Amino acid sequence: MKTSVWMFAFCVTAFYSCQKVIDVELNPSSPKYVITGNITDQPGPYEVRITSSINFDQDNHFPTVSGAKVYIADQxxxxxxxxxxxxxxxxxxxxxxxxxxxxxxxxVMLRDEMFSSVSTMPAPVALDSLYTKSATFGDGTDIVAVYDDPVGPGNSYHLLLAIQDSLSQEIYLHNDKINNGSRVSHILNNDIDIKPGDTITVNLQCIDTAVYDFYYSLDQALKQNSAVISNPKTNIVGGAMGYFCAHTVRTRSFVFK
Known part of the structure; x- marks a missing residue:
């Protein structure tokens, strides 16, 4: 009997026109809806995207899903x-x-199914400074983002890195379980070549714990040395994959010399 393996892609809207798209090969399952959405403390409008997972032997075109009724409520x-x-x-x-x-x-109401998710937007944290250093591993240049974690447990962060118009595919995460209330110098191991004159932009997102768990499980899954990875943990209820995130945004840029 043939076993099917399904794939999905999700997008993270980052620096206006830039998007991170990650294709994920999942454990065997029936195809599922994939829902992704972000709300920020920057002026909207915001978007929710709905696609469907596909069989791994299909092309990399993920079917869009039309006809849904979608609501966002500020509780x-x-x-x-x-x-x-x-x-x-x-x-x-x-x-x-x-x-x-x-x-x-x-x-999200789709045919005879309903999916839901709840996310609380944390308080913003300032991105104090950025600088570069020689890569920790191999050649190249890493970027260091500096910010102060507030006193009090439970702060989680997702960072996005762009060099010119290229958005890094790395997943950069941090929480304050070890260094609560401390100054953080977060090293962003860079997977993009940097040339003098390039503009480096970092986006610091303060996220809630459930969204951190989604990104963390996705990052761990992508690092598995197996043909098929574990399904990332989702904060969407009802059987869909993906995430819904209410987060703050603080952005800083500089020109590499």
Whole structure:
């Protein structure tokens, strides 16, 4: 009997037009919906994307999923937005801005199924400075992001690195289980060649614990030495894959010399 292996891709909207797209070969299962969405403390609109996983022997075109009813509710203020499908599989909010401390609930109704997710936006943390250093492993240049972790446990971070218009495919994560309340010098091992004159941009996202767990499990899965990796942990309820994230954004850039 033939065993099927399925794949999915997810996008992380980062620096306006840049996106990180990671293809993942999953443990054998039936195809599933893949839902990804972000809300930030920067002015919207925001997008939720819905695709479907595919068999590994198909081409790398992940089917978009149309016809869903998608809602985002601010449970702190009781405001609810109904998203519009602006193109197949892309659902967009109206123009509003997420707020730190607020809890947001995503609801996706698709045929006879319903999926939901809740994410609370943490308080922002300033990205104090950036600098470069010789690569920790091999040749090249690493980037160091410096920020102060607030006193109090439970702070989690996801960082995105762009060199010019190229977004690193590395997953950069940190939490404060070891160095709570300390100054953090986070080394971003760089997978992109840097030339003098290139603009280096780092995006510091403060994320909640459930979203950290998604990225951490995805990163661990990608590092497995096996043909098929474990399914990443999701914060979406109802049987879909992916994530829903309410996070703050602080960005800093400099020109490499």
């Amino acid at each position: 702190t203020t009781s405001f609810t937005d109904t998203l519009a499908e602006v193109s197949p599989g892309r659902y967009r909010t109206h123009a509003w801005t997420g707020a730190p401390g607020h809890t947001y609930k995503l609801v």
